[in-house]
Amino acid sequence: MLKVLVAPDSFKGSLSATEVADRIRAGIRRAVPRADVTLAPIADGGEGTAEVLAATLPGVWEEVIATDANGAQKPVRYFRGHTPEFGELAIFEVAEVVGLPHALVEPGQRTTRGIGHVIRAIAGQGVDTIAIGLGGSSTNDAGAGLLAETGFRFTDADGKTLWPSLDTLDAIRTATCQRPAQLGRVRLLGLSDVNNPLCGPNGATFVFGTQKGVQDLATADARLERFAKRCAAAVGEDVADAEGSGAAGGIGFALRLLGAEMVSGAAFVLGAAGLDAGLGAFDWVMTGEGRSDAQTMMGKGPAMIARMAREAGVPVTLLSGAVEPDAGLAEAFDGCISIQQGPVSIGFAMENAAALLEDAAFQLARLYVAARQQGGA
Structure with a gap:
């Protein structure tokens, strides 16, 4: 047969x-x-990853409210199941929060704060692992908004707190980090199909920026580079050149700063389906x-x-x-x-x-x- x-x-x-x-x-x-x-x-970490996993594992769909790329509130679905390797597992996609088809404001004004909202909300549910599907994002801010919602504080020249987007990254003068205790108990996984660094000719902006509507690629790339250096000074580690840091407009970079592991989205899904053997x-x-x-x-x-x-x-x-x-x-x-x-x-x-x-x-x-x-x- x-x-x-x-x-x-x-x-x-x-x-x-x-x-x-x-x-x-x-x-x-x-x-x-x-x-x-x-x-x-x-699926490789982009749209449909959570649905493919839901078809493989027993579990339930749940919902949280988060900020989308335009700064508006919206419901975001995530799947919650259980695996021997990852324990109580929750998975969501950045495309569900800041997806390109729903972006209305200019690229420089789009925010990733909603990704942080979802991570914090799920972490508060006591899960062991949060997997984030990276793909289909409309943002190109190196995950600055996400970081501002998950323990980083950015201040301007007057010492005022900033909630940065791509356009305001250069207004940051200081960056400090105190990761929330609830995140310290959760394993974070970034699921990606790309291994691009954050900056440079193979980075997030030059490779993917045009499809998000970024006009001046060189200026945007330079902003991300300066932002990455400020973050490195805050945490004592530079992850801008690490594989996958350029995923989803730099959300991969932000997740790495939060201690996430970057894994192949395809390999993760295949493992969940029991085909990794x-x-x-x-x-x-x-x-x-x-x-x-x-x-x-x-x-x-x-x-x-x-x-x-x-x-x-x-x-x-x-x-x-x-x-x-x-x-x-x-x-x-x-x-x-x-x-x-x-x-x-x-x-x-x-x-x-x-x-x-x-x-x-x-x-x-x-x-x-x-x-x-x-x-x-």
């Missing part, structure tokens, strides 16, 4: 990771009705995402699946909404296939993603079975 692991990420704007997995399974079973198909939807029990692995390109190989979920499949000696196929030719992708996967089999518009592909995905999975399964039969002949 053919044993297949289907472990895709979401097709953003079209299908959740769970819906993608369901469509791929349907296509495989049209070709091989008796196939044993295991679904393991994945390896993929050797399967004959074939299929993964995918909305768009695959060179960035896929920078720690995103499908790349993690490919590495694990390679280590287990199992063939792995990438089936995505769109695939940009890339040497890294070609080397990592046994096949890189787009659901778009002809010259169609992006709108058509997104609107019909479910049907296109199922049909592509059907065709791939037929090819796989035929090749397997020829190999055994």
Whole structure:
């Protein structure tokens, strides 16, 4: 019997990771009705990470009130469950609090204070671990607002307390830190799909700032660098160059200052699904995402699946909404296939993603079975 692991990420704007997995399974079973198909939807720390984890673990959804990127109050959902490794675990996504689609004010005025509100509220519930999905943020303030809500005090030249955003980082003259006792009892995890530092050509601003609307990248990057030096002086540690500090506009940097561990979002989700032990029990692995390109190989979920499949000696196929030719992708996967089999518009592909995905999975399964039969002949 053919044993297949289907472990895709979401097709953003079209299908959740769970819906993608369901469509791929349907296509495989049209070709091989008796196939044993295991679904393991994945996420890499961005939107949908909490929902994927909720589909894997027993638990409940809860809600807190926090400040969004515009400074307004909004309800924020988080999932609360239990694992042997992390104990009582809560997970939420920065995109749920300061997501790009809901940002109304200018980039320099957006705040990350709401991330601090959520962390403090959850920590007060007595959980053992808080996991924060980093991805989809509209902010680029190095998590300054978050730090101001979780033990840091920033003052201006007159000694007045500041609640900083990107535009006011240079007004900070002193920074002090006294981490709240309740945070000291909680393990913090930053779930990320990037390893960028906070500053420099590969940092948060130059790589991701444009998509958030930041106009003067050099000026913004310099502000983050000066802010990071003030924070380093306050805590006696410089984490600006640490991997993942540039995640989510520098929220990764702020979390590191609070003692958080930065871990691969994809690896965390796979571990929760019990797949971290390896993929050797399967004959074939299929993964995918909305768009695959060179960035896929920078720690995103499908790349993690490919590495694990390679280590287990199992063939792995990438089936995505769109695939940009890339040497890294070609080397990592046994096949890189787009659901778009002809010259169609992006709108058509997104609107019909479910049907296109199922049909592509059907065709791939037929090819796989035929090749397997020829190999055994």
